[in-house]
Amino acid sequence: MLSSLANRLYWMGRNLERSEATARLLQVYADLLLDLPKDAGIGWETLVRITGAEEAYGQARQWGVANAVLRYIAADQSNANSIINCIAVARENVRTLREVVPREGFESVNDLHLLAQKKLGRTSYVRVRFTILKEIVQRCQQISGLFEGTMSRGLAYDFLMLGRYLERADMTTRVLDVAGEALSLEDEISDHDALVWISVLRSSSGYQMYRQSVRSRVTPVRVLHFLINDLSFPRSIRFCLHEIRRSAGELPNGEAPARAVEDLLARMDGTTLKHLATSDLHGSLDAFQQDLIKVHEAISSTWFEH
Amino acid sequence: MDWSGYDNSQTYDELIGDNRLPRPVAAPLANYLSRLSQRQLQSRQKASERAIMAMGITFTVYSDGQNIDRAWPLDIVPRVLDGAEWNVLEAGLKQRLQALNLFIDDVYHEQRVVRDKVVPQHLISSSRDFLSRCVGANPAHGVWAHVCGTDLIRDADGTVYVLEDNLRVPSGVSYMIENRGVIKRVFPELFANMNIRPVDAYPSQLFDMLASLSPRGGDDPEIVVLTPGIYNSAYFEHAFLAQRMGAELVTGQDLVVEDDGCVYMRAVEGLIRVDAIYRRVNDTSMDPEAFDKESLLGTPGLFKAWYQGNVAIANAPGCGVADDKVVYSYVPDLIRYYLAEEPLLANVPTYRCSDESSMQYVLDHLPELVVKPANESGGYGMIVGPAASRGEIDRFRTLIKEQPRNYIAQPTIALSTVPTVCGDVIEPRHVDLRPFVLQGARSSVTAGGLTRVAMRKGSLVVNSSQGGGSKDTWVVDPS
Known part of the structure; x- marks a missing residue:
């Protein structure tokens, strides 16, 4: 197997996993923060720190607004680790992997990418976030299952x-x-x-x-x-x-x-x-x-x- | 669909002949279509479009600064060719490529063809694609152009002409194969009842041809397809062919030339020696060391490895010297000179602007002629006189005077038509045909080829990059 092909498989694996983990993290923390008092010592900044994006975030945004954090982690094009970017990279990887992954694998990753592009960047984001994040987690799991079941x-x-x-x-x-x-x-x-x-x-x-x-x-x-x-x-x-x-x-x-x-x-x-x-x-x-x-x-x- | 309302009076139609009667070879198809209601026809066209989406058959268009994957356009009404006629065309295509290969080999060795005054010296010395570094190279079997996409057109009187020989990196063959896959699903009954020659042998013929070039010989050559990458408009085809041949699809960065002068690919198992490269990149993006020093593409040392005979490259570097519309005009002479045979295929009559009298004729008749640059493909940089504005004609007049060697002119050929689904009706649309010819130790030709169709009424532009569509092509033998 070509080294470059192996490299793209590896990074597709990483990016799909990262998308799923980040989507779940957002879901869980968004839910949690509604229940916590403001002085609980944990806040939106915690999320940015978990995803390793403090510096970029600090440069990009004013601190504190839930919406801004969510958007930054989920949909910001300038954040290399945002869900939308991880999925886009995974999709670029799978485009060149059509020969080694099952055809449904290509289609599913492609669909996931289209979903992220269409829905993650939407402005009415807080309102619909649970549905979208849940769908992203599910799609990622479906893709993992597909690879496990067919490769x-x-x-x-x-x-x-x-x-x-x-x-x-x-x-x-x-x-x-x-x-x-x-x-x-x-x-x-x-x-x-x-x-x-x-x-x-x-x-x-x-x-x-x-x-x-x-x-x-x-x-x-x-x-x-x-x-x-x-x-x-x-x-x-x-x-x-x-x-x-x-x-x-x-x-x-x-x-x-x-x-x-x-x-x-x-x-x-x-x-x-x-x-x-x-x-x-x-x-x-x-x-x-x-x-x-x-x-x-x-x-x-x-x-x-x- | 009733053929009595089909207007084929403009030019030769491939399916429907005089008095609006189907040509004998196309009769089963035409009769079948005539029994379909408009709704059935539409639903078959829709089904084929869905199949194309689902199979992921795409081509890439660069537009608004973005690369867009578009579904491949396929019209469901096939183009039909008579097997007996095709046999002659096939022999003519092989003959043509053999002569071109003898010409290229001669150009890079003794240039007897110039010495014997068959072609003028300036044809070679002024060619943009003559690579002096290739002089003296000896590719296997003396073959330089291993894969050729030859564009054929048919005039109003039924004569088939060669329009051009594409020797650089001709594309389209994967679509030929995919089109057949889709159309077999659309018209299974017709395949059961007609003798239609299959087309899917091509990838294994390509593999065998490439294997015949391997410098190490043996049964298990390592063959790779070299692509510029995912953003190339023909990437789909590169991946398709690699997959069908069981070859690795590589970019320049995957290859490395070691101290022993051989080419290797970087694999997780270590370095693996490569015997033959089916390259789909330009000459000059292959090796930054030999050509473009600034280029980030390519594999340093690749050219030298080829020159020393340590790896085969198809098509060989430098073969573009014969993919030139001025050279084209000499091909009938080249066939007579190298093969001592009469050409089986006709050239479109061609005026070389490098000849002074021809240039004057061209300048005087620009509104009637098609003028093409000697060195472009894809329909770029050309002008179709009858459809051109006054300003365009004046611009070309200046261009031709400045660089006569760069231009040729041809009479406007009508291009035959094939019935095509246009909205709710079937109308004639103009087509050409691109068969693919292979030459290694042996020669072979695809059964038919890729039929490209201009989807706009009256248009003669068939290139998919400019809104053209495609058709399945049936070579039919009597049953």
């Missing part, structure tokens, strides 16, 4: 999965990082902190699964453990890393990326939850993110640039 397991599928799981792990660390900064990590938490931790779970689609597997009160340490380490939950960082390691093992010359994954797993093993919750959550998550960047670099230098 032969081979090079193309593995590169798509590398992109998806790397992006997913990255997104989970971001969500945790920002929540950890804004919220108390003590076991005894206030009602609205509890609400926010539940939202953290929901923005990873994890609330229901958490409830089934944890079966006790929501506490910061348990949420952290679930989203970082639970090997049965497909959005936990550890689960994503195992998937990346598996795909790397299937691919030719995958030693370096697999080693980079092992390094991060070793770091996670060496970081106890107690340590995470009590001393330096931000520092630990930041180290995880740096390691994820190294995994990406290993993937890139092994298969895309030579």
Whole structure:
């Protein structure tokens, strides 16, 4: 397989995952913020920080208006990570991947792009946002399912999965990082902190699964453990890393990326939850993110640039 | 649809002959159409348009600073050709390409053709597409132009003429194949009852031709299709052909020339040596080292790798020297000179403005003539005298005087018509035909080709970039 083709598959995987995660995040936070008092320590700026867009946002907008934040994250052309741009990139990728992805895959991504172009930029945005965001999440899930259900397991599928799981792990660390900064990590938490931790779970689609597997009160340490380490939950960082390691093992010359994954797993093993919750959550998550960047670099230098 | 109201009095019609009776070879089709109600005809046209959308058959138009993917325009009424007539045209097309290849090879070697005064020296020395770097190169089988799209037209009296030989990167063949796929769904009954020659062998013929050029020989050559990228108007076709041949679709950045002088593609498995490149990029965007130093496109060292015989490139660099409308005017002479045969296909009578007496004739008769630049394709930069304004004619008069070598002129040919669905009715519309000719170790020709149709009443412009449509083309043998 051509390196450039593998590269486009990887980035299509990343961009579809990012679109879905960002749409869900917006949905959950928009919902949450209606319930929180203004001094809750969490606000619209939290969203911008999770999506890594502070600087660009600061330059582009006056702070504080819900509508502006939503629009910036969802539909701003100047924000490289906005949903509309992620979908547009995924669509440009899939245009050149028609030979390796199922025809319905091309059509679905194309339709998603048309939907985003038509509806995300609309001015009456707050009013209709729930429907659109929900539809985007659903479409992305449908596309993921289509690829899983129709693509032969081979090079193309593995590169798509590398992109998806790397992006997913990255997104989970971001969500945790920002929540950890804004919220108390003590076991005894206030009602609205509890609400926010539940939202953290929901923005990873994890609330229901958490409830089934944890079966006790929501506490910061348990949420952290679930989203970082639970090997049965497909959005936990550890689960994503195992998937990346598996795909790397299937691919030719995958030693370096697999080693980079092992390094991060070793770091996670060496970081106890107690340590995470009590001393330096931000520092630990930041180290995880740096390691994820190294995994990406290993993937890139092994298969895309030579 | 009743043929008695069909007005084919203007020129030769491919389906309907004298007294508005169908030509024998088209009779089953014409009779079938005559039994369809207007509504049935419309619903079949709509069904074909839906199939084209669903199959994602598109072409790209650059407009308002944006690239737009448009659904491919296909009219459902096929153009029908008699198998016996086609056999002659097919032989003529092969003959023509063989002569052109001998000419190109000669141009880049001894230029006997100039020495023997068959063509003048200035034809080569002033050609924009003569690449002096190609002198002395020896591509496999002595073939330079491996893929040729030859445009054929039929005049009012039924004579078929060659309008031009497209040797650079002719496109359209994927649409020929896709058109057939759609029309088979629209008229399955007719395919069951008529002997229509299939067209879908082309990708495997193209593959075999490319394989016959491989410098390493062997059964498993690595073949790639080189595209300028997704924004090229023919990207759909590049992807289509790569897919049908099982070849990789690459851009210049995917290829690299290593120290051993061979071409490799960058793959996740490592570097993989490439044997033959079906290139759909211009000569000068292939290799920034050899041609355009400023170009970001291309693969440094590619030209040298080809020149040394380490990789085959189809069509070979420099073959554009024969894709020139002044060279065109000499093709019948070239056939006689190189093959010692009489041409089987006629040229449209052509006035070379480089000849002084011809130029004077052209200047005196501009309103009757079609004037074309020697080196453009796609219908750009030309003028159709009878349809041109006074200002345009004056502008061309100046252009011709300034650079006579750059222009040729031809009488306006009527172009035959084919019945075409126009809104609620079927009316005659003008068509041309582009068959695709392959030459490697052997020669082959598509059965028919791509019929392009001018959708506007009376218009002679068939280019899809300028609002033309297309038709399926049936070469029919007696059943």
